Amino acid sequence: MKTVLCFGDSLTWGYNAEGPSRHAYEDRWPSVLQAALGDGVKVIAEGLNGRTTAFDDHLAGEDRNGARILPTLLGTHAPLDLIIIMLGSNDMKPWIHGNPIAAKQGMARLVRIVQGHPYPLEAEAPEILLVSPPSVSRTEDADFAEMFAGGDKASRELAGQYVALADELGCGFFDAGSVAETTPLDGVHLDAENTRRVGEAIAPVARVMLELK
Template identity: 25%
Template structure:
C-alpha cells in the first residue's frame, strides 16, 4: 500500500468508527427507554449524575412483584373503548403514582364462569404471583348455576393457588345478584363469598361493585357492565383492601 493510500485509510477509519458508534447509540437508546419506561416521560439533564441515572433504571426495571386479577368481563373491561379504563389498569396507575414495586396483570375473560376459571387456573398460576384477586361467580349467578357448584369451583381455585403458590396472598371479591333471581338464591349467593373468605382466611371485598351495581349512570347500556366512571369507583373499592397489602 502506498503512503497516499495509507494516509487516506487512516483518515477514513475514525469516520467509520464514529458512524458505527452513532448507529449503535440510536439502536440502544430506544431499547433502554422501552425496557425502563413505565408510560411516563422522564427528563434527564446534562447535570444528572451517572449514579442517579443508574438508580432510576434499577427502580423502574425491578418491578418483580405481581398482582394478578383473575376474573370475568368485569375484570376484562368488557365494552370499554380502552383497556386502560378497566379497574386493573387504574390500580396500576395508583401503584405507579406511589412508586410501588408491583405490576398488575389483567387475567379477565369475558363470559367466564367459575368452572371456566377452574379449568385455566393451573396454567395461570405457573407465573410468580404475589397477590391474587379472585373475581368470579357473577355469570354463574345470572345463569342460575347451583350454588354448591359455584362454591366448589371457587374453593378449587383457592386450593390450587394455595398449593402451587403458598406465598401468594388471595383476595376474594364478593358479588351480588339482582333481586329478580329470587330472594333465597341471591341471599345464599352473597353469603357463600363471606363463608369462603372466612373458611380460607382470605382478604375479602364483600361486593366489588359497591356503589356501582344497579346505578344506570355508572353502567353501560346493558345495565350490567360498569362504564368508565363505574370502573373508577370499582378501582377505589378494590384499592381499599389492596392498599394495606402493597404499601410498606
C-alpha cells in the first residue's frame, strides 16, 4: 500500500464559494485523486482554510503556518511515499506578504522539512510534488478583492517560481493553473468542476512518481 499526503489550504479542504459551503467529499481533488489511483494507494487530505507556506496568520483558531504544523503531520502519517504540497494562495494576502518570491522561500522551507525530518522507524523521506495553485482572479466580492489586493498579478508568478524551485531541490512540479481556474464568485476558490480537474490532472503525475503500473 502506497501512501500519499496532500498538504494544502482551502483548495485542498474543499471550500465552495457557493453558499459558502464545503464541496461534497467526492468532488474534492484529493478524493478524485484517490479514485483515480485506486485501492493500492491511500490518499490523505490535510487541507486547512487560510494555511500559508511558512508565515503566521493569527486570524483563526487554528495554526495556519504550514512550516510549523508539517513536522507533526509527517510523523503522524509516516511512512509516506509521496507528499503533494499545494500552497501559496494565502501568501498573496497583503498582510502576509503578497510576494511570490517569499512564497517560493516558504515552499523551500517546506521541502527541506520533508527532506530532513527524522521519520519514525527509519522510514525514508517521501517524494515531493510541488503544485502551484490556480491564480487569484478578479472578483466583484468586495471583501475578497481587498483581502487579496494585488494577488491576481502576484499569483501568476508562482508557477515560474515553483518550477525553478522544484528543479533546484529535486522535486516534481505541476501547475494546477494549467487545468483549472478560480471562480469569479470570490476570485480565490474552485468550483466543483475545477477542483475535480485538479485531482484528475495530478493523478498521472502521482502515478509516475509512485512508480505504479
